[in-house]
Amino acid sequence: MSKRRVTYYYDPDVGAFTYGLTHPMKPQRMRATHELLIAYDMLPKMHVLRAKRASAETMTRFHTDEYVQFLSRVTPENAPQLSYSGTRFLVGEDNPAFDGVFEFCSISAGGSLAAAHRLMNGQTDIAINWAGGLHHAKKREASGFCYVNDIVLAILEMLRTVPRVLYIDIDCHHGDGVEEAFYTTNRVMTCSFHKFGEYFPGTGTLDDRGRGKGRGYAVNVPLKDGVTDEAYRSVFEPVIDKILDVFQPSAIVLQCGADSLSGDKLGCLNLTMQGHASCVQYIRKKNIPLMLLGGGGYTVKNVARTWTYETACALGIEDDIDLNMPWNEYFEWFGPRYRLEVPASNMEDMNLRDNSLNRVRETALRYLSELRPAPSVGLQDVPRESVGEHLGVGDAYEQGPLDDLDEKLARESPLPNIHAILPDPRAPGHTRFVYNLQEKAAQPADSDSEYDSDTSLARTRARSGPARHGKKRMSLLTGECFDVPRPPPEGYDLGCGHEPWPQSDIPAQGMKRRFFPSAARWEYALDRHLAERERAGMRNGRVDVGALMMNGGAVERARTAELGEEMDVDAEDD
Incomplete structure (x- = not known):
């Protein structure tokens, strides 16, 4: 097997986080994997790097600014208040607000972003980030133990360089978060092999094929309980071959969720370690830039075994390593066999009943045959920069068409502060000079279908669901569906960093929303509100009668009068 350049990203702090003692998600599995890699002496064979942690601003390339601000502020103590008792951002019991949740997300996303950047620069052939692969996270909420979707962020980074990216998901659960993010584009193909039925997240049928462009x-291969190595390979290889032939990707992202292994606490498939790793081996042989990410996997010792073996597959040394496990820091975890293996169980393969697996494979291949060959991506115009932004002057928050704003700025030149920025004597006329060089702002092309438009409004319409009275979610822990009520509108500014728009000031559709309002503004509004409540005797929803009597309830009465509420406070005068 040919030698490939492999880069491995690891942050020593990733194993220090915990979702909670009883939660099945254990970040310590990344540290156990790393210790096994050390024991097998694989680190000298790779370029080992510690990635720069992703910033909040970087996360907003996919996630909303309100959600990212929430993650950066949430703690176990204030989670009920900021998430409106679990109705916003953190929905259900699957996604606890543990200590350091934002730091954990920044490590995961930072590793995947660094891996994508290194792959696109041609500095490596295979990039590995076992802390990544959190494929359930949505644009504005956590889901399925996932808070920030590092996969989407990494693919978006790749699309800056290459025209097409293929995403393959071999996790036991459907990769709904990644599919949803790219459901209306032809530059990313998502292919998920997963258990389907009364099972989280309840999506990923054969007919979920994408929308518009x-x-x-979107390719989905739904499976039933107990799929074996042979059955899995019989559907994986022909589907992937057809995708590579039709789509011709420039890069591949492979999510190696280990909950599809036999004996996983939350999984229900029956793959061995070798069967799971055969997917990595098969993709590696295609000689396409490859990113390997982690994902699910809730039997920690089997996760560490499998990801260690798959790292060896990336290096091409899987036939040379000893399956008898060498001593390592987690050696006792791997008893009683102390071997690098995950055997299959005797569970029945339900996919062989009624020839269901063959029907799934034939349907998936038929859908791919109907697809147009690899889409080409033409040259794209660089988004035009306004004159004010180019010169570093003007009001950054001023709204309106670029042409009108630039013309206004040019007419008002010379600017009062232009000499401080451009000390050249010709500076007063420089603004008009730059304005004359600018091309007119491009107008969006007309389209017969709203889903063929690249405008943000069309994408919003394409992805918005019909539900207006609540949302339905499924729990990964229990598998039960539950309704999530809409949170009350009042007080929304406390969790999102800005006050609600007055009815008369609601911005028109299509206006650019500014990310990351001033953090000081958010702090001031929150602290002022909490101070008012504390002075009035209201603290964490409880009434301090003594404080109310001392202050006469004046502040709280003014507050409740503003909100149109009523509060009766009985106090006796001495």
Whole structure:
């Protein structure tokens, strides 16, 4: 097997986080994997790097600014208040607000972003980030133990350089978060092999194929309980071959969720370690830039075994390593066999009943045959920079068409502060000079279908669901569906960093929303509100009668009068 350049990203702090003692998600599995790699002496064979942690601003390339601000502020103590008792951002019991949740997300996302950047620069052939692969996270909420979707962020980084990216998901659960993010584009093809039925997240049927331009670029292979290595390989290889032939990706992202292994606490498939790793071996042989990410996996010792073996597959040394495990820091965890193996169980393969697996494979291949060959990506115009932004002057928050704003700025030149920025004597006329060089702002092309438009409004319409009275979610822990009520509108500014828009000031559709309002503004509004409540005797929803009597309830009465509420406070005068 040919030698490939492999880069491995690891942050020593990742194993220090915990979702909680009883939660099945254990970040310590990344540290156990790292210790096994050390024991097998694989680190000298790779370029080992510690990635720069992703910033909040970087996360907003996919996630909303309100959600990222929430993650940066949430703690176990204030989670009920900021998430409106679990109705916003953190929905259900699957996603606890543990200590350091934002730091954990920044490590995961930072590793995947660094891996994508290194792959696109041609500095490596295979990049590994076992802390990544959190494929359930949505644009504005956590889901399935996932808070920040590092996969989407990494693919978006790749699309800056290459025209097409293929995402393959071999986790036991459907990769709904990644599919949803790219459901309307033909530049990313998502392919998920997963358990389907009364099972989290309840999505990923054969007919979920994308929408608009992305029609046919979402491939789902739903499986039943107990799929074995042979059955899995019989559907994986022909589907991937057809995708590579039709789509011709420039890079591949492979999510190696280990909950599809036999004996996983939350999984229900029956793959061995070798069967799971055969997917890595098969993709590696295609000689396409490859990113390997982690994902699910809740039997920690089997996760560490499998990801160690798959790292060896990336290096091409899987036939040379000893399956008898060498001593390591977690050696006692791997008893009683102390071997690098995950055997299959005797569970029945339900996919062989009624020839269901063959029907799934034939349907998936038929859908791919109907797809147009690899879409080409033409040259894209660089988004135009306004004159004010180019010169570093003007009001950054001023709204309106770029042409009108630039013309206004040019007419008002010379500017009062232009000499401080441009000390050249010709500076007063420089603004008009730059304005004359600018091309007119491009107008969006007309389209017969709203889903064929690249405008943000069309994407919003394409992805918005019909539900207006609540949302339905499924729990990964229990498998039960539950309704999530809409949170009350009042007080929304406390969790999102800005006050609600007055009815008369609601911005028109299509206006650019500014990310990351001033943190000081958010702090001031929150602290002022909490101080008012404390002075009035209201603290964490409880009434301090003594404080109310001392202050006469004046502040709280003014507050409740403003909100149109009533509060009766009985106090006796001495």
